[in-house]
Amino acid sequence: MSPKRREPGPQTRIARLTGLVPAGRGSAARTPFVLLIVLLLGTGMLGLLLLNASLNQGSFELSELRRQSQELTDEQQALQAEVDAFSAPGALAERARELGLVPAGPPAFLDRDGTVRGEPAPAPEPSPAGGESSSPGDEPGQPGEQDEQDEQEDRGEQEQTEEPDPADGTTTGTTGAASGEQDPPDAATAGPDGSPPADGATGTGAGTGPADPDPEPDPDPDEEANP
Amino acid sequence: MSGSDRARGGGTRPPAPRRPRTPGTRRGGHPRPAAVRPRLRLVGLGLALVLVAFTVRLVQVQAVDAATYTEKAAVNRYVEVPLAAQRGDITDRNGTALATTVDAYDITADPFLFTEEQTGVPDAPQQAAALLAPILDRDEATLAGLLSEPGSRYAVLARQQTPQTWRQIKDLRNNLREAADKGTGDQVLSGVFAEKNAKRVYPGGDLAAATLGFVNAEGVGGGGVEAQFNTLLAGEDGTITYAQSGGRRVPTAGSHELPAVPGTDIALTLDRDIQWAAQNAISAQVAASKADDGYVVVMDTTTGEILALAGAPGYDPNDLGSVTDSGLLRNAALQDAFEPGSTLKVATMAAVLEEGVAGPGTHVTVPNRLPRADRNFADDHDHETYYLTLAGVLAKSSNIGTILAAEELGDTQPEANEVLHAYLTRFGFGRPTGLGFPGETAGILAAPGDWNSAQQYTIPFGQGMSVNAVQAASVYATVANGGERIAPTLIRGYTGPDGSFEPAPEAERERVISEETAAQLAEILETVVTSPEGTGSAAQIPGYRVAGKTGTSNRVDPETGRYSGYTASFAGFAPADDPRIAVYCAVQNPTEGSYNGSKVCGPVFNEVMDFSLKALQVPPTGSDFPGLPVTFDPND
Numbered sequence: 093m094s095p096k097r098r099e100p101g102p103q104t105r106i107a108r109l110t111g112l113v114p115a116g117r118g119s120a121a122r123t124p125f126v127l128l129i130v131l132l133l134g135t136g137m138l139g140l141l142l143l144n145a146s147l148n149q150g151s152f153e154l155s156e157l158r159r160q161s162q163e164l165t166d167e168q169q170a171l172q173a174e175v176d177a178f179s180a181p182g183a184l185a186e187r188a189r190e191l192g193l194v195p196a197g198p199p200a201f202l203d204r205d206g207t208v209r210g211e212p213a214p215a216p217e218p219s220p221a222g223g224e225s226s227s228p229g230d231e232p233g234q235p236g237e238q239d240e241q242d243e244q245e246d247r248g249e250q251e252q253t254e255e256p257d258p259a260d261g262t263t264t265g266t267t268g269a270a271s272g273e274q275d276p277p278d279a280a281t282a283g284p285d286g287s288p289p290a291d292g293a294t295g296t297g298a299g300t301g302p303a304d305p306d307p308e309p310d311p312d313p314d315e316e317a318n319p
Numbered sequence: 320m321s322g323s324d325r326a327r328g329g330g331t332r333p334p335a336p337r338r339p340r341t342p343g344t345r346r347g348g349h350p351r352p353a354a355v356r357p358r359l360r361l362v363g364l365g366l367a368l369v370l371v372a373f374t375v376r377l378v379q380v381q382a383v384d385a386a387t388y389t390e391k392a393a394v395n396r397y398v399e400v401p402l403a404a405q406r407g408d409i410t411d412r413n414g415t416a417l418a419t420t421v422d423a424y425d426i427t428a429d430p431f432l433f434t435e436e437q438t439g440v441p442d443a444p445q446q447a448a449a450l451l452a453p454i455l456d457r458d459e460a461t462l463a464g465l466l467s468e469p470g471s472r473y474a475v476l477a478r479q480q481t482p483q484t485w486r487q488i489k490d491l492r493n494n495l496r497e498a499a500d501k502g503t504g505d506q507v508l509s510g511v512f513a514e515k516n517a518k519r520v521y522p523g524g525d526l527a528a529a530t531l532g533f534v535n536a537e538g539v540g541g542g543g544v545e546a547q548f549n550t551l552l553a554g555e556d557g558t559i560t561y562a563q564s565g566g567r568r569v570p571t572a573g574s575h576e577l578p579a580v581p582g583t584d585i586a587l588t589l590d591r592d593i594q595w596a597a598q599n600a601i602s603a604q605v606a607a608s609k610a611d612d613g614y615v616v617v618m619d620t621t622t623g624e625i626l627a628l629a630g631a632p633g634y635d636p637n638d639l640g641s642v643t644d645s646g647l648l649r650n651a652a653l654q655d656a657f658e659p660g661s662t663l664k665v666a667t668m669a670a671v672l673e674e675g676v677a678g679p680g681t682h683v684t685v686p687n688r689l690p691r692a693d694r695n696f697a698d699d700h701d702h703e704t705y706y707l708t709l710a711g712v713l714a715k716s717s718n719i720g721t722i723l724a725a726e727e728l729g730d731t732q733p734e735a736n737e738v739l740h741a742y743l744t745r746f747g748f749g750r751p752t753g754l755g756f757p758g759e760t761a762g763i764l765a766a767p768g769d770w771n772s773a774q775q776y777t778i779p780f781g782q783g784m785s786v787n788a789v790q791a792a793s794v795y796a797t798v799a800n801g802g803e804r805i806a807p808t809l810i811r812g813y814t815g816p817d818g819s820f821e822p823a824p825e826a827e828r829e830r831v832i833s834e835e836t837a838a839q840l841a842e843i844l845e846t847v848v849t850s851p852e853g854t855g856s857a858a859q860i861p862g863y864r865v866a867g868k869t870g871t872s873n874r875v876d877p878e879t880g881r882y883s884g885y886t887a888s889f890a891g892f893a894p895a896d897d898p899r900i901a902v903y904c905a906v907q908n909p910t911e912g913s914y915n916g917s918k919v920c921g922p923v924f925n926e927v928m929d930f931s932l933k934a935l936q937v938p939p940t941g942s943d944f945p946g947l948p949v950t951f952d953p954n955d
Contacts, residue, residue: 166486169482173421177522201938209941210861211861211862211939
C-alpha cells in the first residue's frame with residue numbers, strides 16, 4: 093500500500109519543481125482518487141486475508157477430518173477382524189458345540205410332488221456338556237422325515253444368515269466398550285442378539301454354560317418316529 | 320531462499336559503507352568548506368559502489384545461481400511421500416476374505432533419547448519399558464535392554480502392532496508430557512516412534528493356509544497364491560509431492576499426486592466351510608494315525624473347480640515366526656508326489672472298458688500268485704483262486720486281476736503299455752495340473768518305452784509312478800463328469816480396483832473316455848462301496864449313492880528313496896448316478912493303528928463328502944442300485 097501512495101507525492105513534487113505542472117491543479121481531484129485506491133487496496137488486502145484465513149481453516153479441518161477418517165478406518169478394521177474371528181468356521185463350530193448343537197444327520201429333501209428324498213435319521217445325542225438343538229418348525233402329526241427336513245433347512249438357513257448376525261452383535265458390543273458411550277447393560281444385551289437366530293439364546297461371548305439355551309425346548313429327536 | 324540470501328547480503332553490505340564513512344567522519348571532524356564537494360562525491364561514489372555490489376549480488380542470486388538456490392529450497396519445502404497401494408484380498412468362492420490387509424505400525428525407538436542427558440532421568444529406559452511392556456505384550460527386561468543399548472539410534476520394539484496400540488502409546492506420551500510440564504513426572508517416552516507397515520492377516524488362521532501362502536517381510540508373496548499372483552495382488556504404489564512448512568502441508572502451493580492403484584482381489588474356488596471340514600477331518604486323522612502328512616481334495620465334478628484343498632499338518636500364516644520346519648510351508652497336496660496305489664486302478668479299468676477288451680461282467684480268474692517279470696505278484700492278502708468279474712476285481716482291489724485285465728489292452732505287452740500310457744496321460748498324469756501353482760509337481764510317469772519289466776505290471780495298479788493329490792482327484796472328477804476331463808481350477812475370478820469382476824478363463828475340457836464307459840465305471844465304483852465283499856463300505860452315506868475306491872500303496876520314503884511304510888488313500892464321488900462332488904483323501908505313512916486305505920481315509924472321505932453334500936445342498940437322487948455281480952461261479 094505504502095509505495096503506491098507515496099508515488100504520486102514525489103511525482104507531483106518533481107513536476108512542480110520543473111514547473112511543468114501548475115501548482116495545486118491536481119489537488120482538487122486527488123482526494124477521491126486516493127480514497128478509491130485506498131478502498132480498492134484495502135478490500136484487496138482484506139479479501140486476501142480472509143481467503144488465506146479460510147484456506148488455513150480449511151487445511152486445519154482437512155487434517156482433522158483425515159485424522160478422524162484414519163481413526164474410523166482403524167476401528168473398522170479392528171471390528172472387522174473381530175467379526176472374522178467370530179464367523180470363522182472353526183469358531184462357529186466350537187460355539188455351536190458349546191450351545192449343544194450337533195452336526196446334522198443325513199438330510200432329507202422334499203420334492204415338489206411331495207416325495208421325500210434321503211434317509212433321515214435322528215441327530216446324534218449332543219455331548220453331555222451341551223444343551224439341546226432346536227427346530228422351531230415342529231409340527232405335530234407330520235411324518236418324521238418332514239421334521240428332519242425342517243431341521244435341515246433351518247440349519248441351512250442358519251448357516252447362511254449366521255454371519256451378519258454375530259457381526260451386528262459384536263459391533264454394537266465393541267463400540268459400546270470402546271467409546272464408553274453406551275451403557276453397559278445395552279452392550280450386554282447386544283451380545284445375545286448376535287447369537288444364532290435359531291437358538292435365540294444366551295450371550296455368545298459369555299462362554300455359554302451347559303444350560304438349555306432354548307426357551308421352548310423341542311421334543312427329544314429320539315422320540316420322533318423314524319420309518 | 321530468502322534466508323540464505325539475506326545472510327549473504329548482510330555480510331557484504333556493512334563493510335562497504337563503513338570504509339568510506341569512517342575516514343569521512345574523521346576528516347569531517349575538522350571542518351574545511353573546500354572539502355565539502357569531494358566528500359559528497361566520495362559518498363556518492365561509495366553509494367554507487369554499494370549499489371553495484373548489490374546489483375552484482377542480485378544478478379548472481381537471481382540469475383546465475385538461481386537454479387541452485389531453487390533446488391536447495393525445494394529440498395526442504397517439497398516432500399515426496401510414497402502412497403502404498405493396498406494389497407488385494409484373497410476371498411473364497413462366496414467372497415469371504417481368506418487373506419486381507421490391515422494398517423499396522425512397527426513401534427521403534429531411538430535409544431539416544433532415553434539417555435540421562437536427554438531425559439534428565441537416570442532410569443528412563445527402565446521406566447519406559449515398564450510403561451510399554453503391558454501395551455506391547457513384551458518382556459519388560461528385554462525392552463529395557465533394547466532402550467538402553469549404548470550408541471544405538473534405532474531399536475524395533477514390536478512389529479506390526481494395531482493402530483489402537485500405537486494410539487495408546489501416543490496417549491500415554493501426551494499424559495507424560497502434561498505431567499512433565501506440571502513438574503509432577505518425567506517425559507520418558509519422547510523417543511518412541513511408529514512406522515507404518517501394513518499387515519497381512521488371515522482371518523481363518525490355518526484355514527487353507529497352504530493354498531493361500533504367505534507374505535514375507537518385504538510385503539512380497541512368499542508362497543502359494545500370494546506368490547503366484549503377487550503382481551496382481553500388490554497393485555502399484557503411487558507418490559504425492561507437495562509443499563510443506565513446519566510439517567504441515569501448504570494449501571496454496573501446488574501438489575502433484577500420482578495415486579496408488581490398489582491390488583486386484585482374487586476369488587478362489589475354495590468354499591470356506593468345505594475347506595474347514597476337510598481340514599478338520601484330515602488333521603484329526605493324521606494326528607490319530609501319527610502319520611507324516613495327509614491331504615484332502617474336494618472338486619466340483621461339473622466345473623472342475625477345487626472346493627477344498629486341505630493338508631495336514633498345517634500352519635498359521637498369521638504367526639509365521641512359530642513355524643520351525645520350513646517344509647511345513649509347502650502345499651503338500653500339490654507339491655508332494657507319491658505312488659497312488661489302488662486308487663489308480665480306475666484309470667486302468669477305464670482304458671480296458673473304453674478299448675472294449677472287457678466289460679464289467681467279464682470273468683477274471685485270479686490266482687493267489689501271478690508269475691510275471693522274474694517275480695510273483697500277489698494281492699494284499701493270500702487267498703484261494705478267486706473267480707471275479709471285472710467289477711469284482713475293482714471291488715476286491717485285486718492287483719493280479721488288474722494286471723491280467725491290463726495285459727489285454729494290446730496284442731503284445733509293449734503295445735498294451737502304449738495304450739495304458741496314453742490313457743494315463745489323458746487323465747492328467749505326468750503333466751502339470753494347469754493350476755500354475757508355485758512348486759507344483761507334475762508327478763512322474765515314464766514314457767512307455769522306458770517302463771522296466773516290473774513297472775509294466777505295477778503301473779496298472781498304481782505303483783512305479785507318482786502323482787500329486789489333485790491329479791489323483793481329477794481322475795475321479797473326470798469319471799464323474801461322464802468321461803470329460805475338466806482341468807482343475809483354483810481361481811474363480813478377479814475383482815479389479817474399479818470393482819468389476821472378471822471371471823477366470825474357462826477351464827480346458829478334454830474327452831478321455833466315452834459317456835458309456837464312464838457310466839459303467841461309476842457302477843463298478845459304486846459296487847466297491849455297496850458290495851459286502853467290496854473294500855469301500857466305509858464310504859457309505861445314508862440316502863446317497865456313493866462311488867469310491869480305496870488305495871493302500873507302498874510308500875517311497877522321500878529320504879531314503881526306498882519303500883517304507885504305506886500311503887492310505889480313498890477316492891470317490893457322489894451321488895454316483897448324478898455326480899456333483901469328488902473327494903480324494905490320502906494319508907502318508909500312518910504309523911498308529913491301521914494303515915489300510917479304507918480304515919484310515921474311508922472315514923475322512925465319508926465325513927468330508929457328507930459335509931460337502933449338505934453344504935452344497937445336493938439332494939439324493941432317490942434311485943436304488945443293487946450293485947454289480949462281483950464273483951462268478953466257475954462251474955457255470
